[in-house]
Structures are given as C-alpha cells and as structure tokens.
Amino acid sequence: MNLLPLIEWLDRTPGSIAIRESILLYPFIETTHVLTLCLFLGMIALLDLRLLGFGFQSVPVSQVAGRLLPIGLVGFGIMAVSGALLFYSGPLRAHGNIFFRVKMTLMLLAGLNAIAFHYGIYKRITSWDTSPVPPARARLAGFFSLLLWCAIVICGRMQAYNWFEKPPGA
C-alpha cells in the first residue's frame, strides 16, 4: 500500500501549512505535547515502578492502577491530539523519518504489552494485589512498559534530527 500520495495531499492542505508556518501555534502544540509527558508517562512510570516492586510497595497495585491510570489516560488523550497535530503540520517530513516510523511501531508494541497485562496477570490481581514484589509476569509487563515508553520518548525527540533522511530530490 502506497501512502505517499495521501501524505503529499495532506502536506499541501491549508491547515497543515498554517501550523507549519505559524510563529506561536507550532511551539504551543509542541510544548503541550512535551509537558503532557509528565501527566502521561509520569503516571505510567509510577505504576511500572510499583509493578517492578521498586516503589509504593505498601500501596495495593489495584489502587495505583485504578487511581493513576485514568489520569495517565487523560494525558495520553492530550498527547495523542497534540501529536496528531504535530504530524499534520509536517506529514511528508514525518513519513520519511526513520525515528517516526520506529516510534509508531514501538507504540503499537506498548499497546500490546498493556493489553496482555490487563487481560493476563491483572485478571488475577486479587491473589497478588498487596505483594510488595508482584509476580514475574507483572514485573515483566512493568519492565517492558518502561523500556518501550523510554524508547518512544527517545524516538520522538530524535525525530527532530534528520540524520537519515534523503535530501530533497534524491
């Protein structure tokens, strides 16, 4: 499937050009995207640390997950909207960027990891809710979540650098 014609069309839409060329709007969207990291990854990381047995060991896992995940999901919503706008402001540039592609792939993996956790070991939460160090499968889910989201942040930051992009016309 060749997405390039669609990407090129999107790149030429007035909205895309307007954000790309704006003096204030682009920095505002970018800043929102970066700062919401605290709300999203901050909450996810605290849950992951609990799953790994590194922090909040006296707080039941179901409490950390139940109370912090909704807040993290609000953060995810803001990051998704601001991220979509950032993509919209330069679809052609993102399309040819290896870091963007790796980032999207890793986000898919992070989603699968979260699904596997929630429909797997978390279904039996009652048997390990208050364990200071959760079972191996829960620790593994926390480890992969931290690893993947750190890699996603790194890819997102690196997307600004066009080290591996083909020069125009090449």
Place this chain on the structure above:
Amino acid sequence: MDLLQLFQWFEATAIGTAVRESLWMFPAIQCGHLLTLALLGGAVLVVDLRMLGLGLTAQPINELAAKVHPWMVAAWAGIIVTGIPMFLSEAVKCFYSPPFWYKIGLLVLASAYTLTIRRRVTAAQPDSRRAAPVALASLVLWSGVGFAGRWIAFY
C-alpha cells in the same frame, strides 16, 4: 568580568565545547533530560493531584509525599545534571534568550518552594482547603519551568 563574559567562558569550557562539537551528544542528553522530566513531573504531580483530591486519595498526604520524595529528588538531580551540559554548549545563545532567564528564575522559585513551603504543608497532613492552593502554586511554578524550558529552542 561582566555576565556575558562569564557566559562566553561557560561556552568555552571543555564540556561545552565537547557537546557543541559532537553530532550525537546534544540529542542524547536531550533524551535524558526529557525522560527525567517525565519522572520529575510524575513525582510532583502525584502529590499535587492528591492534594487536589485526585489520584491516590486513599493514601495520607504525608505518607505519599514521603514515599515520592526520593524519586522526586533523584529526578531533580537527573534533570539538572543533563541540563548543565546543554546550557554550557550554547551559553551565549541562552544569555540572549528571554525564555532561558524565565526558566532559571522559575526553577529556583519552584525548587525552593517545593523544599520549604510545600514540604512543610505536606508533612503536616493538611485538610483540602489548605492543601489545594499549595498544590496549585506548585503546578503553576513547575509548568512554568517546563514551558519556558521548551521555548528556549524557539526564542
């Protein structure tokens, strides 16, 4: 020596020069700065949100703040340690950047506020009427630091 000369000296330091002349060091440090931002933000937010009646409401404020404190201090140290080499590599640009000065001012304020007023209030197990304004002030100060920080790249 005036301030600009001091900043020129910063930029000429071995660390500043190494980071500036390297292709990958600045991006790599930026990544570390962002990751510690997430942890610092998370550690600050979870207590501020608790004081606003959100999040881990079943935990007493003083216990939660004490549990999070080491993570917050570690993340704060990490963000400073990653911030300094980036600053050194472009100190003169920072000297002429208004967001940089706002960021430094707000960083000093936010850090001092967190370690004094906010720490004393969280330790005293405040009721919601007393906790909410303290949490809001913390959110405003730290958001300001992050916001101004990101804008150093733009202005």
